Amino acid sequence: MSKIKLNVLGISYSQTQTGAYALVLTEEHGERRIPIIIGGFEAQAIAIQLEGLKPPRPLTHDLFLNFAMSFGVNLVEVNIYRLEEGVFYSKLICNNGGKDIVIDARTSDAIALALRFKCPIYTSEEILQKSGIVIDIQERSETKTKKAEPIDIEExxxxxxxxxxxxxxxxxxxxxxxxxxxxxxxxxxxxxxxxxxxxxxxxx
Known part of the structure; x- marks a missing residue:
C-alpha cells in the first residue's frame, strides 16, 4: 500500500462539536485536506509546537520526546492507517537503533509527537478518499502564492x-x-x- 505524506495545516475551533477543535492535515502533493476533531489539551500541545513556543517546564509530549531520546529511541514516522466510524487510528513507527517498533497511538497524540520529533506523517489513498476535502478554486490559488500559516486555536x-x-x-x-x-x-x-x-x- 503506497503512503501519502501529510503536513499539518493548522487548528481551528470545531464547527460541529462544542469545546472541541479541528486539526487540519493536508496532503503534501495534492489539494485534499483531512479535518480531525481533537480535544482542547491535544490542540494546545500541537499549537504550542506550531507556534514555536517554549514552555518553562516540559509538557507530556515533551517529556515523551526527552525520555525516548535519552534511551536512544527515535520516532521515524507516524502512520494514520485506519478510519472507522469517524475515528482515525494511528501508529508510531519507532527505532531503537536495531529494529523498528510499532506502537498504537491516538492520532492527536501521534501528531503532537511527530511535530516534536520532526518526523513525517503518512496516510493511505483509501483514507484520503473517505475523509479528504478538496479545497475550492480560490483557496487553491491562495495556497500556491502564499505559504499556509498555523491557524490560531483562539480563532x-x-x-x-x-x-x-x-x-x-x-x-x-x-x-x-x-x-x-x-x-x-x-x-x-x-x-x-x-x-x-x-x-x-x-x-x-
Whole structure:
C-alpha cells in the first residue's frame, strides 16, 4: 500500500462539536485536506509546537520526546492507517537503533509527537478518499502564492475577536513583555494570540 505524506495545516475551533477543535492535515502533493476533531489539551500541545513556543517546564509530549531520546529511541514516522466510524487510528513507527517498533497511538497524540520529533506523517489513498476535502478554486490559488500559516486555536468564525482586538493599541515592546509573561504562566492560548499580533505588526 503506497503512503501519502501529510503536513499539518493548522487548528481551528470545531464547527460541529462544542469545546472541541479541528486539526487540519493536508496532503503534501495534492489539494485534499483531512479535518480531525481533537480535544482542547491535544490542540494546545500541537499549537504550542506550531507556534514555536517554549514552555518553562516540559509538557507530556515533551517529556515523551526527552525520555525516548535519552534511551536512544527515535520516532521515524507516524502512520494514520485506519478510519472507522469517524475515528482515525494511528501508529508510531519507532527505532531503537536495531529494529523498528510499532506502537498504537491516538492520532492527536501521534501528531503532537511527530511535530516534536520532526518526523513525517503518512496516510493511505483509501483514507484520503473517505475523509479528504478538496479545497475550492480560490483557496487553491491562495495556497500556491502564499505559504499556509498555523491557524490560531483562539480563532473563531468571525475575522476579528475581542481577545485579539485588545492588543491592537499596544506597541511591540509591550506585546513582547505580555508574551513572555503568558509563556511563564503557561497560558499558551493567550501567548498564541499575542505572538500572532506581533508577527502581524512586523510583517507590515
Amino acid at each position: 473563531k468564525k468571525t475575522t476579528s475577536s475581542p481577545k485579539s482586538n485588545k492588543y491592537k493599541n499596544l506597541d511591540i515592546d509591550a506585546l513582547e513583555e505580555l508574551l513572555a509573561e503568558a509563556i511563564k504562566k503557561e497560558e499558551y492560548e493567550k501567548a498564541s494570540i499575542i505572538q500572532n499580533e506581533i508577527k502581524k505588526r512586523k510583517s507590515q
